Amino acid sequence: MRTGRRSRTVAAVAVAGLTLAACAVDPGSGSTTITYALWGANQLPAYQECAEDFERANPDIDIRIDQRGWDFYWSTLALGMVSESAPDVFTDHLTRFPDWVTRDQILPLDDYIERDNVDLSVYEDGLADLWIGPDGKRYGLPKDFDAxxxxxxxxxxxxxxxxxxxxxxxxxxxxxxxxxxxxxxxxxxxxxxxxxxxxxxxxxxxxxxxxxxxxxxxxxxxxxxxxxxxxxxxxxxxxxxxxxxxxxxxxxxxxxxxxxxxxxxxxxxxxxxxxxxxxxxxxxxxxxxxxxxxxxxxxxxxxxxxxxxxxxxxxxxxxxxxxxxxxNGLSDSIYAGTEHPEEAWQWVKYLGSLECQQVVAEHHVVFPAITEAAHVAEQAFADEGIDVSPFMTHVQNEPTLRFxxxxxxxxxxxxxxxxxxxxxxxxxxxxxxxxxxxxxxxxxxx
CATH class of the missing domain: 3.40.190.10 (Periplasmic binding protein-like II)
Incomplete structure (x- = not known):
């Protein structure tokens, strides 16, 4: 979905020997801080807004967003996995997902999804299944899609x-x-x-x-x-x-x-x-x-x-x-070594919710994974005179090729x-x- 890669700027968290400046969302007075790494300077404002909304609803959890360029994002994330200092939650890509899941470096979400009755049918067809591992477990909730x-x-x-x-x-x-x-x-x-x-x-x-x-x-x-x-x-x-x-x-x-x-x-x-x-x-x-x-x-x-x-x-x-x-579609993964798995899940669940994805839709940089929110993004583009229906047609009316x-x-x-x-x-x-x-x-x- 990405050069052939997504041309975005990326996020990463601090690891041994490297200092990363937290962007946009500073820890407040909450008792638990969840670090969230992402790439995409153009998407940062939307996720800042989501984090602020989440913190208001969850005053005991603070979200710290760290954002870096694409190449450095992945190299730093890999180093964080090795040094056991990876972010609690990070934006994942299907080109990297197989390595994390086969090395047991990210958490399966099935128990959380079942416990909290998360409705997977709200996402565009097939997106949720992209994040099923070879063990049959789910490792992410879809956040967006591209065509x-x-x-x-x-x-x-x-x-x-x-x-x-x-x-x-x-x-x-x-x-x-x-x-x-x-x-x-x-x-x-x-x-x-x-x-x-x-x-x-x-x-x-x-x-x-x-x-x-x-x-x-x-x-x-x-x-x-x-x-x-x-x-x-x-x-x-x-x-x-x-x-x-x-x-x-x-x-x-x-x-x-x-x-x-x-x-x-x-x-x-x-x-x-x-x-x-x-x-x-x-x-x-x-x-x-x-x-x-x-x-x-x-x-x-x-x-x-x-x-x-x-x-x-x-x-x-x-x-x-x-x-x-x-x-293709992105997801948010939880680092297996997080000290705060419950709080990390609450953030991931919110990122995959209609509330957050509607915020992302209003910023209309990408198409959210939830169908209802994707239409909001489509209308936001239309309000600027941009017809994005060819992309939507591919996803909703034509056969698609999964990554x-x-x-x-x-x-x-x-x-x-x-x-x-x-x-x-x-x-x-x-x-x-x-x-x-x-x-x-x-x-x-x-």
Whole structure:
């Protein structure tokens, strides 16, 4: 949902040898202080408000929020686990969840959920089940969800004669790219003003790309890059989800998808690996260097916060006859070593409640996991003239692809990233992904 990662700033708690400044919520007069780590500077105000509301209702508990940038968040959290000084509660991501749960570093919530009669049906379909461990126990309550769609420059599309109706009904296939590739080609313009579908187009001297490539997708299972195309062929990344025991990155359907995606670079419709490396895709869209970019709902505020006349379209309809988006969701986990498990649970329960998620919705940075609150966020965007229905359509009316959850997540990501970067940089052929997949599946004894 996240670069391929969520582009957010992150939180972390103090551990041995490191001093972290508590942000926004200072301990008051309560008898118990719960530390809460999160990433996302843009989400901090919403959770400050939730913490203040929670403290008023629970005067014996104080919430201290610690917030840091993405990379430092995870490295510090890992160190906190090792040094037994992790935060009481922290925002969790599905790429990290398998490690915590298989190492018994977070608490199962089943007894608390049953005791307090927490209604799991209020969440968007499937989100709660993402946080079930291999032991069948639940380790989190959903806090938000995200989907993937196409951000585009409305002015460029109007100039090219492409309508919003066309954008909402794009089709794709791995053979010729369908009407989706037709649009990508037409929106690509070289330095001489020649479009990608016109005679004389110079693919080596492109001024505006039809579609931007944001990394290889290896670090996020292609969430914002290619997962929507591959899944629309009927392909799935693992044998089962969650807790599959083999990956399918060597399948022919996947190879065909990546061959098409890589082909956009060869045709000059998408930047090369070298041209996009280290470059922010949203900046390129705002600067007019690309007409379209696929990315997650969490980037809506960033895209529409520029001078760009932006629009959003759903992913294209694939060979399966359906459009697909990978759907990811975050949760809040309780550190197994917390000295205050009951108070930590009360905070986690509140974070997963309608009361807090409506506050998050009103700030409309992300879509809350509770359906009722998600509609509040949708309306808040609409009040600003932003139509986010393509994201909501993916979650409520179309099939979705869940983020893969398996053991060995870090090693899987490492192998997939190396394999995909080699392919997208032209160092290895697409069929080398068979070897990449074999390397990944060896982690599971396959």
């Amino acid at each position: 993937v769609a196409i951000f585009y420059n409305k002015d460029m599309l109007a100039e090219a004669g492409i309508t919003e109706d066309q954008m909402n009904n794009l089709t794709w296939n791995p053979d010729d790219g369908g009407s989706y590739e037709d649009v990508i080609a037409h929106l690509t313009v070289d330095a001489n003003g020649v479009r990608g579908d016109e005679p004389g187009f110079d693919k080596n001297n492109v001024e505006t790309y039809g579609l931007w490539m944001e990394e290889s997708g290896g670090t996020s299972h292609g969430q914002t890059q290619w997962s929507m195309y591959a899944a629309s062929t009927g392909w799935l990344p693992t044998d089962t989800n969650p807790w599959g025991t083999s990956y399918n990155y060597g399948d022919q359907e996947f190879q065909d998808t990546i061959a098409w995606w890589r082909g956009l670079v060869d045709k000059g419709y998408m930047p090369s690996w070298e041209a996009q490396e280290g470059v922010n895709w949203a900046d390129q869209l705002a600067a007019g260097n690309t007409a379209m970019a696929t990315n997650g709902s969490w980037m809506t505020g960033t895209v529409f916060g520029t001078d760009l006349n932006a629009g959003i379209a759903p992913t294209p309809i694939g060979p399966s006859g359906e459009r697909v988006s990978m759907v 893969p959850v398996t053991e060995h997540p870090a090693d899987v990501i490492s192998s997939l990233t190396a394999g995909m970067e080699a392919v997208m940089s032209g160092q290895r052929p697409v069929d080398s992904l068979v070897d990449t997949n074999r390397e990944i599946n060896a982690l599971f004894g396959n």
